[in-house]
Amino acid sequence: MAGQLKDKEAYQRMNYLYQAAHCVLSQNPENMELARFYCFTQRTIARRLVLRQDPSVKRTLCKKCCSPLIPGVTATTRQRRKNRKTSFTVMRCLSCGQSKTLLNNPDYCLWVDRPEAQLEQQKQPDPGPSAKKQPKNPKSGGSASSQSAASTQQQRKQKQQPSSGNKKD
């Protein structure tokens, strides 16, 4: 438990940096470098301390250039099909051109969501679309961020619906 406490500060810091990146982007959608800097710092912290992040957070960061991926602002999202059954969601980062492919499988359950991985009590699942619309509201960002700070505090333990299922909708 003591190990968890030490990391808690680091998690709070990473969480704050993520929100700060979104806040900055909402204020001025043209400057992307500052948001990229914050996300780069966040990723460096995670790498140094070897912290696990929730897949929902990792999915919104570009792996190559570390910029936050916001569909419509910094990234384009497209749906593609391979067979009749499997369909992909392809997100392309506009700044570096790196594309990210996610499989749409509504039955897929992330490891974090499975009951054996949950050590604490489960929290309320955040619906996918409203979490994405959150960064565009700078005014409510002030009040919502404190709520989201509380809810995303333990990023590892956060319960969410598999966002691949939400994207298919």
Added chain:
Amino acid sequence: MEEALVRAAIPRDLGKVLGVESQTKSKAEAFTQAFLKNSIHQPTRHDLKSMLSHKAVILGYTRPKKDKSKRNSKRAKGLNARQKREIKVFQIKPEHQRYELFLPLHGLWRQYIIDLCSGLKPTSPQFVQQKLLKADFHGAIITVVRSKCPSYVGMTGILVQEFKHVFKIITKEDKLKVIPKRNSIFEVEINGFISHIYGSKFEQRASERSAKKFKVRGTIDL
């Protein structure tokens, strides 16, 4: 007429149903501008004049070998040297960006610090300081209190970026100032709790500070 329709705000009940909040006019305009700029940047690449003037004449024709499929899968993950070329730090934008735009960031920072210390000034400043060592200062209002170089003293602004040896702050006059950390003492104020930071001891990258422990080394002075 159609333009006015496009720019009208979404009616409240529809907004509730969709889960969307319509923004203020200025923000919506800024967003639209940036969005259009991002989407329509194709023509600048194809500069027509240069295209017409430099026309290549093909003398012989050989098919290039397409061997890139294997190499690409490794390069997709390769990061470093290329990003540093596409410089990550912002350059000319601060003339574009004003101090007011960073105030919400400062509000966010304040909430974060209050949350981190879980109650301001709980009679043990030591506790708060321990937390501050590992905290993040992006978005804090920082003042230079004492410094070996007298021209730095008295500078105040919101910290925008933190590098290994410098702080970048933006002052109220919308100027981006670069202040080296060495030989300066900074002051951070949170709701009446003032804390002084010795810059010489803080010469680490922002992320490294969170990872490393601090040792008391040498005298604490300018």
